[in-house]
Amino acid sequence: MCSLLIKDVLERGVTVSPRKEIVFREPKRAELGLDIYVRYTYRDFYSKVCQVANMLEDLGVGRSDVVTTFADNSHRHFLLSFAVPMMGAAFEPLTIGLPIETNIYVLNKIGRPRILFIDEKFIPLFEEVKDRLETVEKYVIMTDKKELPETKLPNVYLYDELMDKASPNYRFPDDLDENSIATIGNTSGTTGLPKGIAHTHKEIVVHNLSVSLPDFFGFCQDDVILLAMPLWYFNMWNVQYAGAMVGAKMVVPSTLPDGREVGELIEKEKVTVVIGTSSHVLRWIGDWEKENWKYDLSSVNRMLNVLGSTYMPLQVARSFFEKTKIRLIPCFGFAEACPMAGAIYPRGDKWEDIEKLIKTDGVPLPFVKVKVVKTKGGEEVKHDGKEIGFLAVKGIGGGIIKEYYKNPEATAKNFDAEGYFYPGDMATIDEEGFITNKGRKEDLIKGKEGFISPFDLEAVIREHPAVREVAAIGVPIGEFEKPVVCVVLKEEYKGRISEQELKKEFEGKVPESWMPDIFFTDMLTRGATGKIDKGRLKKLLLERISTQK
Numbered sequence: 140m141c142s143l144l145i146k147d148v149l150e151r152g153v154t155v156s157p158r159k160e161i162v163f164r165e166p167k168r169a170e171l172g173l174d175i176y177v178r179y180t181y182r183d184f185y186s187k188v189c190q191v192a193n194m195l196e197d198l199g200v201g202r203s204d205v206v207t208t209f210a211d212n213s214h215r216h217f218l219l220s221f222a223v224p225m226m227g228a229a230f231e232p233l234t235i236g237l238p239i240e241t242n243i244y245v246l247n248k249i250g251r252p253r254i255l256f257i258d259e260k261f262i263p264l265f266e267e268v269k270d271r272l273e274t275v276e277k278y279v280i281m282t283d284k285k286e287l288p289e290t291k292l293p294n295v296y297l298y299d300e301l302m303d304k305a306s307p308n309y310r311f312p313d314d315l316d317e318n319s320i321a322t323i324g325n326t327s328g329t330t331g332l333p334k335g336i337a338h339t340h341k342e343i344v345v346h347n348l349s350v351s352l353p354d355f356f357g358f359c360q361d362d363v364i365l366l367a368m369p370l371w372y373f374n375m376w377n378v379q380y381a382g383a384m385v386g387a388k389m390v391v392p393s394t395l396p397d398g399r400e401v402g403e404l405i406e407k408e409k410v411t412v413v414i415g416t417s418s419h420v421l422r423w424i425g426d427w428e429k430e431n432w433k434y435d436l437s438s439v440n441r442m443l444n445v446l447g448s449t450y451m452p453l454q455v456a457r458s459f460f461e462k463t464k465i466r467l468i469p470c471f472g473f474a475e476a477c478p479m480a481g482a483i484y485p486r487g488d489k490w491e492d493i494e495k496l497i498k499t500d501g502v503p504l505p506f507v508k509v510k511v512v513k514t515k516g517g518e519e520v521k522h523d524g525k526e527i528g529f530l531a532v533k534g535i536g537g538g539i540i541k542e543y544y545k546n547p548e549a550t551a552k553n554f555d556a557e558g559y560f561y562p563g564d565m566a567t568i569d570e571e572g573f574i575t576n577k578g579r580k581e582d583l584i585k586g587k588e589g590f591i592s593p594f595d596l597e598a599v600i601r602e603h604p605a606v607r608e609v610a611a612i613g614v615p616i617g618e619f620e621k622p623v624v625c626v627v628l629k630e631e632y633k634g635r636i637s638e639q640e641l642k643k644e645f646e647g648k649v650p651e652s653w654m655p656d657i658f659f660t661d662m663l664t665r666g667a668t669g670k671i672d673k674g675r676l677k678k679l680l681l682e683r684i685s686t687q688k
Contacts, residue, residue: 142317143344143537146225148384149185156360156386157182162408163214163391164400171283177214181386184218189309191222194301198254198277202227202315205323207252207275208371209233209242209261211394215281215298216370219256220379224321224340225311231323232371235394236666239268241333245325247273249335249544256281256298259288266291317341322374323544324474335544336474338377345537346477347381349504355482356412356443356468362387363408363438367401367415369394373478378414395419398426402434413442417451418670420444420467424459425607432462441466441484452601456497457490466493471500471576473562475540480507480532481574499573500566508533508559511568516555524569527577527590531559565592582673584613585620588652593673596624596655599648600641605632610663611655612677614684622655625676627663 152159161184163177179187200206206223208231210216216232223230231250233242246252251274257265259282269275269292277294279301280287287297321340325333351358358364364382366375366389382389390408392400401423404410415423420442427434444451444467456467470482483501485493503509511520511528520528532539539560542550553561565577577583577592584591593611601609608627613620626641638657645654664675 142313142315143341144225144313144315144317145221145321145340145343145380146311146315148344148347148380149188149221149225152383152386153181153185154386156388159360159386159388161217161389161391163212163217164393164404165213165283166393168283173283179214181383186307187218188222188225190302190305190307191218192226192309192311193305195222195226195228195254197301197305198279198296200226200228200254202312203319204228204254205231205250205252206254206256207231207233207246207250208256209235209265210256210258210281210371211235212370212391213258213281214391216256217379217391220370220374221383226309227312227315227319229320229323229337230374232374234325235369235371239264243268243271245333245335246275247271249325249333250323253277254279258282259284262288262290262292269293315340317344322377324373326474334546334549336540337544338477338540342477342534342537342540343377343380344384345506346479346504347377347384349506349538350378350479350482351381351385352505354484355501355504356381357441357484358382358385358387358412360386362412363390363410364388365390365392365401365404365408365410365413367392367396367413367419373474376414376478398423399430402427402430402436405439406435409438411438411440413439415442415444417444420451421455424455436463436465439463439465441468443468443470443482451497453494453498453598454602457494460490460493467497469497469499469501471574473564475560475562476507476532476534477538477540480504480539481509483573496573499569499575501574502572503532503574504538506535507538508535509568509572509574510559511566511574515561516557516559520568522568522570522572524567524573524575527565527567527592529561529580530564530566530574530576531555531561533557533559565590582612584611584622585618586613586622586652587619588650591622591653593622596622596645596649596653599645600624600626600657603641603644605629605636605641608663610671610673610676612673612680614677614680622653623658623680624655625658625660625663625680627660 158180161179168175253276255275256279278292279296281298317340320337322338324336350356364387466485470479472479481501481503483496485496510531513528520526563579567575578594596611597609607629611624614623641657664672666672
């Protein structure tokens with residue numbers, strides 16, 4: 140029986156692009172006098188993946204075991220993301236930045252690994268909590284140093300020492316079930332305890348076949364793909380497997396690169412595709428403006444900006460396109476969707492052709508069914524791009540999980556009888572299937588005349604030249620909520636513009652009942668993954684209001 144396996148994805152890349160490179164930029168190596176660039180050809184990378192598989196077997200890892208990591212981007216971590224699933228185990232990167240209590244819960248209740256790979260800098264953190272970890276027996280330290288650091292951790296190994304003993308020859312199994320688990324992630328726990336998300340080999344392969352199609356990301360062998368997101372963030376969105384599948388050159392920067400690093404890598408490696416979140420892309424564009432656009436970005440033809448809580452201002456997208464001719468490809472998704480559920484590749488050489496597409500979140504990927512309903516499992520809203528309802532998605536053969544990992548209660552709450560998953564987002568859908576996200580259900584503002592979309596309020600003010608960041612929330616007033624738009628001003632506008640002046644921007648653009656108050660703040664609260672945490676923001680605003688009474 141033929142199966143869709145991650146091993147076949149990499150082996151195809153080795154076959155068609157044996158001399159193409161996978162490049163890593165690791166600035167910390169400079170502290171030891173080492174070259175900050177680590178380069179492998181696909182052929183050499185495959186040999187290293189085989190070594191890692193042998194190392195894992197020597198550590199006692201077998202099929203269906205879970206191998207967990209707590210680490211930043213590096214060539215060592217990247218190798219694990221391939222070797223672990225290819226040998227039949229499950230790769231589980233923990234999210235750095237979450238409270239340690241959350242990650243302890245994930246280790247004890249979701250992954251339950253026996254082996255934990257960590258960067259050297261995180262040794263003190265795990266020394267403090269080692270006695271609370273129920274299943275971890277061995278720790279493998281990833282560092283560029285030649286000797287194992289002193290530590291109180293039990294059963295500690297040095298990654299490079301284990302690799303030196305491991306053979307570069309390994310035969311990955313052909314008889315793996317394509318429905319076996321390849322990766323395990325988890326929700327961030329901002330709305331309760333984290334929930335495990337397990338993706339199978341088949342789901343990941345089908346997902347990456349879909350996103351690589353011309354109407355979406357259009358990956359091909361000639362591309363140079365800059366993977367500018369952390370491995371600990373939903374396993375780099377699984378995009379490394381798509382890059383390997385087409386045999387593209389891949390470039391992996393440090394964990395959260397700034398505009399300077401991204402610009403230098405684009406120029407040096409002749410990058411054609413850049414992948415990041417909207418908040419990352421906005422920061423890079425801001426950095427490039429500050430440095431007077433000194434980097435040569437001419438090799439890039441598209442940037443994928445996965446939409447989280449930060450939307451790309453149209454004016455920014457337009458000025459960026461007119462200056463660089465780089466298309467910003469909107470995508471929508473969530474961890475449960477592997478993680479993209481939809482996108483759109485804006486065609487055309489004129490801004491007018493692109494604008495109408497990037498105002499939306501795109502259309503569903505192949506093998507993903509999407510509906511917008513009035514109630515869970517209920518009637519669909521009109522496909523008019525106006526009526527708001529609950530977004531629901533379902534995978535046909537891949538992409539979307541069918542259940543939460545070992546959590547039937549959460550599965551029952553978030554899936555309907557037809558197998559549709561409800562991410563908690565409210566949206567519209569038009570007659571051509573374009574989805575426009577209107578915000579999470581809990582973020583919708585309960586106005587006197589119906590729900591108010593925070594995204595629509597944010598869109599009005601985001602285009603103002605004084606605004607750097609914006610988030611709309613609702614403040615309780617009796618049984619309803621007053622819309623409040625929290626604004627972070629650009630430095631040059633602080634003290635030069637008032638809340639009332641910005642409020643005038645809404646006149647004639649929103650119904651009178653939507654008219655918000657404006658609240659200036661120095662920063663917006665964010666979670667570990669960079670998304671704006673509107674729950675915390677609302678709490679801080681209420682505390683500020685109570686102290687002013």
